[in-house]
Amino acid sequence: xxxxxxxxxxxxxxxxxxxxxxxxxxxxxxxxxxxxxxxxxxxxxxxxxxxxxxxxxxxxxxxxxxxxxxxxxxxxxxxxxxxxxxxxxxxxxxxxxxxxxxxxxxxxxxxxxxxxxxxxxxxxxxxxxxxxxxxxxxxxxxxxxxxxxxxxxxxxxxxxxxxxxxxxxxxxxxxxxxxxxxxxxxxxxxxxxxxxxxxxxxxxxxxxxxxxxxxxxxxxxxxxxxxxxxxxxxxxxxxxxxxxxxxxxxxxxxxxxxxxxxxxxxxxxxxxxxxxxxxxxxxxxxxxxxxxxxxxxxxxxxxxxxxxxxxxxxxxxxxxxxxxxxxxxxxxxxxxxxxxxxxxxxxxxxxxxxxxxxxxxxxxxxxxxxxx
Numbered sequence: 001x002x003x004x005x006x007x008x009x010x011x012x013x014x015x016x017x018x019x020x021x022x023x024x025x026x027x028x029x030x031x032x033x034x035x036x037x038x039x040x041x042x043x044x045x046x047x048x049x050x051x052x053x054x055x056x057x058x059x060x061x062x063x064x065x066x067x068x069x070x071x072x073x074x075x076x077x078x079x080x081x082x083x084x085x086x087x088x089x090x091x092x093x094x095x096x097x098x099x100x101x102x103x104x105x106x107x108x109x110x111x112x113x114x115x116x117x118x119x120x121x122x123x124x125x126x127x128x129x130x131x132x133x134x135x136x137x138x139x140x141x142x143x144x145x146x147x148x149x150x151x152x153x154x155x156x157x158x159x160x161x162x163x164x165x166x167x168x169x170x171x172x173x174x175x176x177x178x179x180x181x182x183x184x185x186x187x188x189x190x191x192x193x194x195x196x197x198x199x200x201x202x203x204x205x206x207x208x209x210x211x212x213x214x215x216x217x218x219x220x221x222x223x224x225x226x227x228x229x230x231x232x233x234x235x236x237x238x239x240x241x242x243x244x245x246x247x248x249x250x251x252x253x254x255x256x257x258x259x260x261x262x263x264x265x266x267x268x269x270x271x272x273x274x275x276x277x278x279x280x281x282x283x284x285x286x287x288x289x290x291x292x293x294x295x296x297x298x299x300x301x302x303x304x305x306x307x308x309x310x311x312x313x314x315x316x317x318x319x320x321x322x323x324x325x326x327x328x329x330x331x332x333x334x335x336x337x338x339x340x341x342x343x344x345x346x347x348x349x350x351x352x353x354x355x356x357x358x359x360x361x362x363x364x365x366x367x368x369x370x371x372x
Contacts, residue, residue, distance in 0.1 A: 012329070019323035026323075029346040029357055030331035032194070032306040036279055036350075037227025039272040042262040049261040057257045064255070067264035068235060072207050080243040081263070083254040085193055085221040085234030089115050091246040092161070092189045092217055092236070097121035099186055100157040107336040109167045109191070116161075127338060128169065158184075163191035164204060168336060168345045170194075170302025175204045182213045193221040193234075194304040199277045202303075207237055214239040224305070225276065226266045231259040280305050284348045290358040291346075296365050305348045308333075313368060315344040318361070321369050326360040 011030070012023035019026065061081045069076045082088040089111060096102045097119035104112060106125045116123050160181055165172045182188055195205050210216050217238040223229040233255060236243065266272070288307060291299040296312040311318060315332050322328040330346050333339035346357060 015323055015329040018320065019327050021327045025327050027326075027328045027349075027353060027356060029349060030329045031229065032224060032304070032345075032347040033229055034197075034225055034227045034276055034305065035347075035353065036276055037225075037272070038262075039226060039266055039269050041265045041269045041272070042226060042228060045261050045265045046258050049258055052257045052261075055257070057253050057255060057260055059252060061255060061260050064260045064264045067267050071267040072237065074207065074210070074237060077240040078210065078237055078243070079235055080238070080246060081233065081235045081255045081260065082250075083234075084223060084232040085191065085219045085236075086111055086115075087232075087250070087254060088219050088234055088236040088246070089189075089191070090118065091249055092219065093121065094119050094249065095242070095245075096159040096161060096187055096189065099159045102159045102161060103185075105160075105162040105166070107168060107333075107338040108161075109163060110335045112161055128166070128171070130169075157186065159187040159189070160185045161189045161191075163193065164206075165194045165198075165302070165304040167191075167194065167304070168306070168308045168331075168333060168339070168343075169300055170304040170306055170308060171300075172198070172204055172303035175206060175209075178204075178206065179209070182209070182216055185215065187215050187217070188213075189217045189219065191219045193219065193224060194306075195220070196225040196273075197276070197280050197305045198303060210237050210239070214242070217242065222263050222266065226262075226272070228259070228262060228266070231256070231262060233259040233263050279350075280348055283351050283354060286351050287346070287348055287354045287358070290354065291361070294358070294362050294365060297361070306345055307348065308339075308343060308345050310343055312342075313365060314341050316341055317368065318344065318364055321364045322360050324369075325364065326356070328357055328360050330357075 012026050012028060015026050016023040064081050065076045065079045068079050080088065093115035097116060101122045101124050102116060103124050103126050106127050113123065178190065190206050192205055195203050206216060207218050210218060217236055219234065219236050221234045223231060223233055284302065284305070288299050291297050291307065291309055298310040300308045302308070316334065319330050319332050322330060330344045333343040333345060334341065
């Protein structure tokens with residue numbers, strides 16, 4: 001399995017096998033995880049809850065849902081925790097697949113197609129304007145738009161799945177740009193896995209619109225911002241009737257006790273939140289400027305904690321060379337059919353780590369080595 005090209009970022013076993021070093025020695029830019037975490041509050045909470053391991057979790061996840069309810073100012077019964085947002089995406093895909101068609105904004109996170117295919121959904125790909133064949137790739141100023149003639153579609157027949165900020169481009173769509181689609185689609189699922197990397201006054205979340213739109217589902221992740229990917233924790237915010245259906249479909253106790261306890265604590269950690277917002281804005285600006293200064297690379301502006309970069313050189317070749325020479329892992333975009341081998345994605349890490357990446361990229365682009 002270690003020799004198989006990974007679909008997702010963060011596959012350190014694969015990277016270590018290719019580079020010949022230990023997984024712990026890999027500097028991982030492929031997974032967009034907060035390098036400042038996990039918060040100390042989460043670690044302390046996990047330690048204090050170890051005595052709960054002999055017992056089953058609370059099936060209603062009352063403490064976690066209460067904390068999320070306070071955090072978002074929504075009623076508890078509008079919140080459903082999950083085994084990462086990936087589990088909740090599965091149930092969203094099951095409902096989307098019941099419709100005549102599902103419009104998917106592309107390029108898109110590969111798990112969307114995986115989840116939709118599991119239920120034989122009729123997927124209609126809708127490219128972002130800058131990745132439309134009729135538009136110049138890398139063009140700036142593109143806003144969220146879907147060019148299909150939706151006025152002819154029956155509201156009951158179609159669904160829409162998108163993420164905001166968008167993965168892999170990092171583009172942030174305004175709330176006002178998305179709201180009209182709530183009137184045109186039977187079900188709109190918005191994955192906001194990276195929204196919390198934006199300060200509250202910059203976020204474009206639809207969470208406060210869910211109560212007015214029973215056809216809206218918002219998915220959130222707690223593992224990226226709080227660096228808890230190994231715990232697997234996310235949640236959905238949607239109408240209680242919909243969430244009750246999902247609860248009936250899924251296995252019991254999908255969230256473990258330690259994840260639930262940590263999640264309830266981290267959303268109250270305002271110091272860590274402010275530290276992250278300060279870090280990401282400064283480090284992203286540094287990384288963007290550094291990438292822009294390297295000939296042959298064209299980073300796209302991003303509101304998230306990652307950057308999509310267009311490259312004149314094969315990114316597969318670049319990825320392998322970085323691993324073998326520097327033990328640095330970047331995310332190739334082979335799993336995004338619209339992007340292929342001329343794009344890669346990098347997480348924003350600390351400024352010192354970002355500089356290691358910039359130095360490695362500059363060297364590899366000047367002295368490229370063929371794949372062997």
